[in-house]
Amino acid sequence: MNTHEVARSIPETLRRRTFILEELTRQTAPERVADLATARLLAVVAEQPPQAVVTLTLSAERDGEVVVRVDAVGAGSTFDEDLRWCSEGVHSWKEDVAATPSCPAPAVLCEVVAEAAVRPRFMPSASPELGRTGGSPLLVLDGTVGSSDPTAGRSLSTWPNQLTTSGIPLVRVLRSTGGSVRVHLASASEVERLMLEDMLLRTEGRASMESTMRYLGVPVRMRVLVGVDDGSSIPARLAATLGWLASDIALRTVDTPQERHRLWHGSEGFLEGHAVPRGMAQGLVRVPVAGEVTEVIGLRCSTSTVPDVPLAEAFPEDGIRLGTGLDSAGREVEVAMGVIQTTQHMHVIGASGSGKTTFTAAVIGECVRQGMGVTVIDPHGPQVDRLLRELVLPQGRRLHVVRVGDLGHPVPMNPFSGRAHDLVTAEIIEMFYEIYDPHRKGIIGPRFERCFRQVMDALHLLLGDRATISLVPEVLLDRERVRLVAGAVSAKDPILARALRSELVENTSDEFSDLLAWVTSKFDRLVRSRLMRNVMGSGMEMIDVSEVMRRGDVLLIDLAAPRVGAEQARFIGMTWLMEHTMAMGERRDWELPHLVAVDEVQLFSAGGLPEMLAEGRKFGMSLLLAHQHMGQLSPTLAEALEANASSVVALRASLQGAPRVAERIGTWTGGSLSRLPNMRAATTLATPAGQTQAFTLRVDHNERVMAAEQSDPGAGEARAQQAEADFRQRLAALGTVHPLTGDDLEAMIRKNRQRSTSTSSSGSPGKSFLEEWLEKRARMQEEAGKTSSDEPA
Numbered sequence: 001m002n003t004h005e006v007a008r009s010i011p012e013t014l015r016r017r018t019f020i021l022e023e024l025t026r027q028t029a030p031e032r033v034a035d036l037a038t039a040r041l042l043a044v045v046a047e048q049p050p051q052a053v054v055t056l057t058l059s060a061e062r063d064g065e066v067v068v069r070v071d072a073v074g075a076g077s078t079f080d081e082d083l084r085w086c087s088e089g090v091h092s093w094k095e096d097v098a099a100t101p102s103c104p105a106p107a108v109l110c111e112v113v114a115e116a117a118v119r120p121r122f123m124p125s126a127s128p129e130l131g132r133t134g135g136s137p138l139l140v141l142d143g144t145v146g147s148s149d150p151t152a153g154r155s156l157s158t159w160p161n162q163l164t165t166s167g168i169p170l171v172r173v174l175r176s177t178g179g180s181v182r183v184h185l186a187s188a189s190e191v192e193r194l195m196l197e198d199m200l201l202r203t204e205g206r207a208s209m210e211s212t213m214r215y216l217g218v219p220v221r222m223r224v225l226v227g228v229d230d231g232s233s234i235p236a237r238l239a240a241t242l243g244w245l246a247s248d249i250a251l252r253t254v255d256t257p258q259e260r261h262r263l264w265h266g267s268e269g270f271l272e273g274h275a276v277p278r279g280m281a282q283g284l285v286r287v288p289v290a291g292e293v294t295e296v297i298g299l300r301c302s303t304s305t306v307p308d309v310p311l312a313e314a315f316p317e318d319g320i321r322l323g324t325g326l327d328s329a330g331r332e333v334e335v336a337m338g339v340i341q342t343t344q345h346m347h348v349i350g351a352s353g354s355g356k357t358t359f360t361a362a363v364i365g366e367c368v369r370q371g372m373g374v375t376v377i378d379p380h381g382p383q384v385d386r387l388l389r390e391l392v393l394p395q396g397r398r399l400h401v402v403r404v405g406d407l408g409h410p411v412p413m414n415p416f417s418g419r420a421h422d423l424v425t426a427e428i429i430e431m432f433y434e435i436y437d438p439h440r441k442g443i444i445g446p447r448f449e450r451c452f453r454q455v456m457d458a459l460h461l462l463l464g465d466r467a468t469i470s471l472v473p474e475v476l477l478d479r480e481r482v483r484l485v486a487g488a489v490s491a492k493d494p495i496l497a498r499a500l501r502s503e504l505v506e507n508t509s510d511e512f513s514d515l516l517a518w519v520t521s522k523f524d525r526l527v528r529s530r531l532m533r534n535v536m537g538s539g540m541e542m543i544d545v546s547e548v549m550r551r552g553d554v555l556l557i558d559l560a561a562p563r564v565g566a567e568q569a570r571f572i573g574m575t576w577l578m579e580h581t582m583a584m585g586e587r588r589d590w591e592l593p594h595l596v597a598v599d600e601v602q603l604f605s606a607g608g609l610p611e612m613l614a615e616g617r618k619f620g621m622s623l624l625l626a627h628q629h630m631g632q633l634s635p636t637l638a639e640a641l642e643a644n645a646s647s648v649v650a651l652r653a654s655l656q657g658a659p660r661v662a663e664r665i666g667t668w669t670g671g672s673l674s675r676l677p678n679m680r681a682a683t684t685l686a687t688p689a690g691q692t693q694a695f696t697l698r699v700d701h702n703e704r705v706m707a708a709e710q711s712d713p714g715a716g717e718a719r720a721q722q723a724e725a726d727f728r729q730r731l732a733a734l735g736t737v738h739p740l741t742g743d744d745l746e747a748m749i750r751k752n753r754q755r756s757t758s759t760s761s762s763g764s765p766g767k768s769f770l771e772e773w774l775e776k777r778a779r780m781q782e783e784a785g786k787t788s789s790d791e792p793a
Contacts, residue, residue, distance in 0.1 A: 014051060014074035019083055021068035023092040024290040024301045030166035033090055034289040035282070040086040042281055045185045046218045048075050053266055054185045056285065058171065059103055062178035066171055066298030068287065071102065073266075089304065090289055105264035106180055106227025110234050110251040112242060112284060114160055159200075159215070160246040162283030168297060171288045173241045175298050179228045181242075183285050184266055186221040192275035193219050200277065217278025221271040224284050225263055226251070246283030305677045309670040311335070312693035315685075320366045322649075322685075323359070323699045335697055337647065337685045339370050342622035343593050344686035345613060347641050349627060349661055350651025355679040355699050356626045357599070359649060361386055362701035363624055364597055368393060372622070373552035373594040375545075375580060377573050381405075381558040383599055388723050389716035390705060391554065398553040400543055401727045404572055405560025409728050410534035412737050415575050416456075417465045417541040419582055425456050427607065428469065431574045434606040435567050436522060438634070444522075451476075451519050454503075457496050461489045462748045466539030466740070470527040473520040474742040479505055479512070485745075488752040525567060532568055537739030542731065545576075546583040549594045566603075573598075574607030580621075581608025590620035601625040602632035610640035629657040646686035649697065652676040668694040 027033045045054050052074040060066040070093070072079045083093055174181065188196070196219050200212050226234060226242060239251060254260050262270060290301045310326045311333070319336040327333050346363070350356045360383065367374050368391055378384045384401070393399055402411045415424045429449050437443035455475045459467035462485070475485055483505045490497035504512070527536055548555050557576055561569035580596055587594070596612070598604060612621055625645070630638060642664065650661045650673055658673040661682075668682050676682065683697040709716060 017072045017075065017079060018096040019070045019072070019080070019093045020096050021070075021091055021287070022094045022300065024288065024299055025090055025092070025304045026290045026292050026301055027090065027304070028292060030168070030289040030291040031164045034166045034286060035162075035164075037087055037090055037287055037289065038282055038285050041083075041287070042185070042220055042278060042285060043218070044079075044082045044086060045220050046187050048079075048187050050187065050189070052076070052186060053271065055266065056183045056185070056287065057102070057180065058174060058182075058288075059180035060171070060174040060178060060298055063175055064298060066175060068299070069096075087287065089307075091287060102265065103180070105257075105260040107229045108231060108233060109225060109227040109254040109260045109264065111254055111263065112224035112226060112249055113252050114280070115248045115250040116158075158248050159277060160248045160280045160283055161215075162246055162279060163244055165244050165286065166291060167245075167286040167288035168290060169244060170241050170286065171297050171299065173235075173238050177228055177235045177238050178230060179226065179235070179238050182225045182227075182264060184221075184223045184225075184271060185281075185285070186271045188219040188221050188275040192221070192273070196275050196277060215277050215279035217282075219275045219277055220281050221274050222276050222281050222284070223263065223271060223274055225254075227260075227264075245286055246280065249284070303675060306671040306673070306675050306680070306682075306696075308680070308696040308698070309668070309682070309694060311695045315692075320363060320370065322362065322366075322683075323681075323697045323701070325695050325697055332698075335683075335685075338688070339367075339372065339593065341647070341686040341688070342367070342372075342595060342624075343617040343620060344646040345616070345623040345625070345641075345644055346647040346649065347625055347645035347664075348649045348651075349629065349653065349657075350649075350681070351628055351654065353678065354651035354676070355681070356628075356651060357383055357386070358679065358701050359651070359681065359699045360597055360599065360624060360626055361390060362699065364595065365390055365701075367595045367622075368397075368554060370592070371552060372592045373397075373549055373554065375548070375555040375557070375576075375594070375596045377557050377559065377576060377596070377598045377604070379559045379561045379569055379573065379600045379603060381560055384556045384558040385720070387556055388720035391723075392719070393554060396551075398551065399723045399727065400548065400553060400555045401724050402543070402555070402557045403560065404535060404558060404569065405531070405563035407531050407534070409731055410531070410737075411731065412538040412540040412542050413535060413572075413575065413579075414466070414468055414539050414541045415578055416460070416467050417539070419579075421456070421460050421467075423582070424578070425453055427578045428456075428575075429453075430606040431571055431578075432522060434574065434634075435570055438605075447515075448519060448522075451504075451515070454496060454499055457493070458485050458489050458500065461492050461496070462745070462752055463539060463740075468537055468539045468740060469523060470533055470537035471740055471745055472523045473528075474745050476504075476516045476520050477742065478516075484749050488749040491752075526571055529564070529568070531564055533739040535572065538737045539740055540737050542734060545579045546586050549580075549583055549587060552592060552594070570603050574604050577604055577607035577609060577612075581612055584612060584616060584619045584621050587619040587621070593620045593622040595622040595624060597624040597626075599626050601627045601637070602634075605634040605637045610636055613640040613644040629654050630660050631657065646691055648684050650676075650682045651680070652678070665694045666691070670694075670696060 041056075048054065052072070054075060055071040055073075057069050057071070058066065070083060072083075076082070080093075080095060087093065170181070173179070197216055200216055201209075226238065228234060228238070234251060242251075243249060254263060288297075288299065290297070290299070292303075294301075308326050310328050310330070312328075315334075316336050316338050319338045320342060321334060321336045323335055324332050325335045348356055348359060364374055364376060364387060371394055376383065376387060381403075384403075388399075388401065391399070403409065404411075415428070429444075429452060432448075432452075433440065433444050437445075452472070455472050456467060456469070458475065459471055463471075475481060482500055486497040486500035486505060489500075504515075507515075527533060543555065545555075547553075557573070559569035559573050564572075577596075577598070598609075601609070609623070609625070612623055616623060623645070625641065627633065633641065648661075648665050650665060652675070653661045653673040655674050661673055662668045665682055665684050667684070670682060673682055679699040679702070681697040681699065682694055683692075684694045685692045705716075
């Protein structure tokens, strides 16, 4: 006879929905979490319509994949949402819309039942004192009790009680045996609930009323099956593991194929009369929950991410838009900070790939939109490439693009041009310490400082503002060259000339050659390449940082470290920062702040960053400093950041650095920062009153840029090309600038010697190349100012 004729299926008119467990999220307390998930699932089942059946199945291939599925037949329309609630933060379910058919019934099948149902034990009588001991409830197998004593002839086997387990041991054994467990669940009727309650109250013997009713809970109908396809019986290890779910259970063999099919697939009415207390169901129903230990269990597991922390206060509707966050009602709202609050500086920290570059691009774009001037220092170049595509400048603002690695279009710079010579010399010495001797171990020391100062002072006397560090090796070429330089400056500074002669020229020891080699080797590494000579060797400076800040222009600096070298890129980056620090004091009357954004800030500890952090607010300077972890920073820079950067944006952090960053934020309640997803940041922002409570910032800049690109394809690339072409055109208008060489130095030596021996000169002197070049740059700036004033506001 066909098994389908023997066992009628659940009516086809009821809707069937199937859900597959895709992923487990690891938990620190898996047993407790498993109890909660089971309690929620049983509560949901108890609320289903009368004909609904919910089936939980765990099946495994031997040493292979484990499949956990839930089949809901006739369940409520919100069952998918209810199931997600049951497993919130623990399991990830996917609905199988194709309704994959259930696996066939195992060849060997047993039903899990209360032990007293198959092996009853009896006691002839019981003392009333037993009811005061607080024991477990008792199971009555025969509802008729003939004696007037309610305890006479009663069975003495307890109901199954829940044991603490995460369900993972059962999963392991299912993999090793290729077994399956299926639990059919349905809501119990009112009659079944009353009968079950009466049975428990008449048999509780040793338990208090409170514990009995707690064990009863809201009953559900339940039948639990376990089976394997190999062998003739359930493996002992599988039976023993089931005993770890609940106490006092036994296995009843299902003998006939028809009965196996009927119980495995379910037939109409097969759960009637099988109501069990909630306490029993709580033990035998178990969706596995993974712990923190990594192991192969046949199910995909992941570590939980940090949940979003909602905003605790309102933010300005206008200003520098940073991203979005959740308000207290769970609505996504935009997060912005006031323009003036940017002068309290922003510290951005996060691992590679967590979203630092994207967030920085978002802030820079918003600052430009608000009319602020911006300087960006990018060690490698991708940030500059991105900004060229994304930035849309207001009318009247210029975009300067400095590509240090572009040999065909060098942008000359000279920190000595138009600045206090002694201050620049001192800053450059600090840069040498930072690059070559950060721990002050003597690689750079007092003798190097004195020699460098003497040479730079001499070059300043010979060349004026065209003095450049690229000529230091030329001055120290040999003893004769030093003697000539000393003679050339003797009329202007006899003390310097005497020092050069006594300490270098007249030093006849073997140490002289070692001293020159020691000093010049530092400069050879920095400025000997053709590319670096083109940038640092001409003595000219194309971009006036003070003017950039005054006009509110945008200056993008690509240091091209992979091409020019790490040391060279750091030196140029610190030089640009030094120029901004010196120009900062000139900003007496400012309307909008000027943002200086530095990526990989740990590379630029010298150059004035601590000073800008401490003093920049008074002069309208806003700093955005980004890096990966706190251990990268020098003590001086770390202290300056922690003391002066009021806005902190912490993306995913390292395990070692997360506690320090969390302490830096101060009020973070969202869990470990090492588990933050990409484009999520634990954030506190500067406000006029202080700082905000920490919250989760969602960085949505990529989505906004993508939407803009889709609405106007190719516009970003066209902007980038046009911006670079415009800047190169302005660069070409200044003419070709050549680096100074030893021949130029000797020419200036001869010229100064002639001046020192000549009492006067007749006629008007001709203009030098420097004078002509400076006049040309002044004319270009004047024309740019007129153009800006003529443009409409």
